Amino acid sequence: MRLDTSQQMRTEMRLRMAPRMIQSMEILQLPIMALQERIEQELSENPVLVDLRESTPTTTEDSDDTSTPAPAETETAESNEFDSLGNLDENWSELYDEGPRRSRASLSEEGDRKQDAMQNMASRPRSFHDGLAEQLGFFDCDPILRDLAEYIIHSLDDNGYLPKNVTLHDIARDFGHDVTIEQAEDALRMVQRLDPSGVGARDLRECLLLQLTPETPCLDTLRTLITHHLDDLQHNRLPTIEKKTGLSIEGIKAAIEHLRRLNPRPGSSYNLQENTQYVVPDLVVEPNELGAYDVRLVDEHTPNLSISRYYQKQLRNKATDPAAREFIQKRIQSARWLIESIEQRRNTLLKVARAIIEHQRPFLDKGPEFIEPLKMQQIADRVGVHVTTVSRAVDDKWVQSPRGIFPLKRFFGGGTTTADGDEIAWDTIKQKLLEVVAKEDKQNPMSDEEIVDEMGRHGLKVARRTVTKYRQALSIPSSRQRKQF
Numbered sequence: 001m002r003l004d005t006s007q008q009m010r011t012e013m014r015l016r017m018a019p020r021m022i023q024s025m026e027i028l029q030l031p032i033m034a035l036q037e038r039i040e041q042e043l044s045e046n047p048v049l050v051d052l053r054e055s056t057p058t059t060t061e062d063s064d065d066t067s068t069p070a071p072a073e074t075e076t077a078e079s080n081e082f083d084s085l086g087n088l089d090e091n092w093s094e095l096y097d098e099g100p101r102r103s104r105a106s107l108s109e110e111g112d113r114k115q116d117a118m119q120n121m122a123s124r125p126r127s128f129h130d131g132l133a134e135q136l137g138f139f140d141c142d143p144i145l146r147d148l149a150e151y152i153i154h155s156l157d158d159n160g161y162l163p164k165n166v167t168l169h170d171i172a173r174d175f176g177h178d179v180t181i182e183q184a185e186d187a188l189r190m191v192q193r194l195d196p197s198g199v200g201a202r203d204l205r206e207c208l209l210l211q212l213t214p215e216t217p218c219l220d221t222l223r224t225l226i227t228h229h230l231d232d233l234q235h236n237r238l239p240t241i242e243k244k245t246g247l248s249i250e251g252i253k254a255a256i257e258h259l260r261r262l263n264p265r266p267g268s269s270y271n272l273q274e275n276t277q278y279v280v281p282d283l284v285v286e287p288n289e290l291g292a293y294d295v296r297l298v299d300e301h302t303p304n305l306s307i308s309r310y311y312q313k314q315l316r317n318k319a320t321d322p323a324a325r326e327f328i329q330k331r332i333q334s335a336r337w338l339i340e341s342i343e344q345r346r347n348t349l350l351k352v353a354r355a356i357i358e359h360q361r362p363f364l365d366k367g368p369e370f371i372e373p374l375k376m377q378q379i380a381d382r383v384g385v386h387v388t389t390v391s392r393a394v395d396d397k398w399v400q401s402p403r404g405i406f407p408l409k410r411f412f413g414g415g416t417t418t419a420d421g422d423e424i425a426w427d428t429i430k431q432k433l434l435e436v437v438a439k440e441d442k443q444n445p446m447s448d449e450e451i452v453d454e455m456g457r458h459g460l461k462v463a464r465r466t467v468t469k470y471r472q473a474l475s476i477p478s479s480r481q482r483k484q485f
Contacts, residue, residue, distance in 0.1 A: 019337075020337050020341075023337055023338070023341050024337075024340075024341040024344055024345075025392060026341075027338075027341040027342060027344075027345050028341075028344070028345045028348060028349070028389070028392045028393055029392040029393075029395050029396070030345075031280070031282055031396045031397055031398070032280055032281075032282045032298060032299065032302070033280050035302065035342070035345075036301065036302055036303070039302065039303050039305065039338075039342070040303070042335075042338055043303065043305075046331050046334060046335055046338075047308075047311070047331065048307055048308050048311040048328065048331045048332050048335050049305055049306075049307065049308070049335045049338070050305070050306050050307070050308050051303040051304060051305065051306075052304040052305070052306050053303060053304055128158065128160070128267050129153050129154050129156065132153045132156075132191070132194050132199065133150050133153050133154075135194045135195065136149055136150060136153075136190070136194075139190060141190070144177060144179065144183070145183060145186060145187055145190070147175075147177075148171070148175055148177075148179060148183060148184065148187040149187040149188075149190045149191050151171065151175055151187075152171060152184075152187055152188055152191050152200065153191055155171065156191075156199065156200065156267065157267070158267050158268060159265040159266070159267045159268050160196070160198060160199040160200070160201070160207075160265065160266040160267030160268075161200075161201055161202065161203075161207065161267075162188070162200060162201070162202050164202070164203075168181055168184040168185060168188065169181060169184075171184045171187075171188075172184040188200055192210055196263065196266040196267075197210055197211045197266065198210045198211045198262070198263055198264075198266035199266050199267060204230065204264055205226055205227065205230060207264060207266065208226045208259070208262050208264065209223070209226055209227070211262045211263065211266075212226075212262075216258065217254075217258050218251070218254055218255040218258050221247060221251055221252070221254075221255040222255050222258060222259060224245060224247070225241070225252070225255055225256075225259065226259070228244075228245075229241050229244070229245070233256065233259075235480065235481065236477075236480055236481045236482075236483055238252055238253070238485045239485065249485050253485070279398050279405055280298070280398070281298055281398045281399055281400040281405055282297065282298055282349065282397045282398055282399070283295055283296065283297055283298060283349070283350075283353050283397070283398075283399040283400070283408075284296050284298055284399070284400045284401075285353075285357055285364070285399055285400065285401040285402070286402070287402060293357050293361065293364060295350060295353045295354045295357055296350075297346060297349065297350060298400075299346070305335070305338065305339050305342065306339075307332055307335050307336065307339075311328050311331070311332065312332070314328060315328045315329060315332065348383075348385065348389065348393050349393050349397070351383045351385075352379055352383055352385075352389075352390055352393045352394065352408075353393075353399065353408065355379050355382045355383050356374070356379060356394075356408065356411050357399075359372060359374055359378070359379070359411075360372055360374065360411045363403070363411070364401060364402060364403055367403070368403070368427060368431060369427070369428050369431035369432070370428070371411070371413070371425045371427045371428060372425055373413060373414055373424070373425045373426075374411060374412050374413065374425075375412065375414070376390045376391055376394075376412060393408075394407075394408035394409050394412075395409075413425055413426055413427055414426055424460065426470075428460075429455075429460060429462060429466070429470065430470050430473075430474060432455055432458060432460055433451065433455070433467065433470055433471065433474065433476070434474060434476075436451055436454050436455060437451070437471075437476055437482070440482075442482065442483070442484040443483065443484055443485070444483075445479040445482040445483055446479060447479050448464050448467045448468050448471065448479075449464055451467050451471075452464050452467055455467070
């Protein structure tokens with residue numbers, strides 16, 4: 001075996017972004033609520049950062065060098081504070097507790113605000129399964145049966161169904177106590193009596209049947225349709241059902257109207273209600289007196305950051321301990337980067353939003369069907385930034401407009417060319433598709449090919465596969481399923 005050594009030269013190109021640039025991009029991408037959380041975190045971690053909304057002109061630490069000297073006891077307290085800065089290893093945890101002192105009024109206001117926040121903090125939302133389990137307390141039954149019912153509840157999926165791969169035999173075997181299949185059936189029937197009705201079903205038929213009551217209109221017809229003809233209903237084969245059952249078309253249609261009021265996923269509606277999230281817009285678009293639109297940021301509640309003059313003074317003071325001075329210098333640099341990143345985010349977001357709104361003015365003036373095709377590169381060229389900057393600026397940002405609240409990404413999209421050579425957005429195609437289907441003869445609905453011809457008569461040239469794609473995306477049934485008898 002031969003061993004030898006050699007030297008090789010290798011040339012590599014690596015793109016390394018400075019931490020400052022990385023932070024700037026991160027700040028730009030944050031929506032308003034996440035930005036406020038980030039700022040609050042920085043305020044708690046960086047003692048040189050101050051919120052100008054909470055400081056007062058009379059606080060010693062944020063006053064100018066020419067201000068009136070502080071009382072002796074205040075200077076003593078400040079001296080003690082920087083004694084702790086000089087012993088970084090011993091007092092590291094205390095260092096963060098020695099930030100700029102604020103006025104009693106601002107401290108009281110902050111305390112009230114934090115108390116209000118804690119009082120309004122949402123507790124862990126009660127889950128769908130928790131709600132069902134609580135209802136078991138109203139049943140007077142054997143404790144083992146109640147425990148078995150609770151076990152079944154926690155086996156249900158998010159739609160409220162008992163999964164197909166979980167049988168009553170499995171439940172009886174895995175419960176942990178010696179129970180029979182009959183007891184498992186009794187426990188399942190108990191679960192199926194809970195609210196919302198339909199939970200605990202093993203398939204769609206059982207779920208719908210569980211929701212029927214003696215007061216349900218068209219009860220017998222509904223039982224027949226659900227038990228034997230769900231597949232025919234799905235494919236709109238009403239004449240087939242008429243022939244098999246002897247029911248009239250009118251009677252079948254009347255029962256279908258009541259069938260539509262049943263919930264095929266009783267658990268999902270509960271979860272949707274419990275997990276509702278509210279959108280907080282980052283921008284507001286309002287019409288002005290000149291007929292144009294003004295764009296402003298929603299940042300009234302965002303802290304107004306500044307660097308403590310008190311720490312700047314101590315940094316310039318030659319008597320300050322070198323270790324403390326180095327610590328302060330790093331913290332001031334970090335604070336400046338943050339403040340500049342926030343200001344850059346503000347300027348970039350405003351410029352990008354104004355360019356978008358200017359381009360999409362027909363959307364705001366006339367409605368969604370008049371949205372224009374728009375690519376992020378177009379906005380990047382107009383604003384003078386890289387396209388990735390536009391992407392980060394619009395990511396997870398919402399705008400409140402006279403037409404409603406939309407994500408900024410809503411205003412971007414491709415398009416096609418009309419017969420007259422004009423560009424038209426795909427959203428406009430979708431709106432026209434909805435309009436064409438809404439006006440069709442419901443007893444003789446149009447096929448996708450006929451929809452293509454109809455849209456062509458309106459100057460919109462689209463392929464049949466495009467119509468099929470958007471019809472499915474808009475949850476528009478096929479022509480057979482749209483047919484009304």
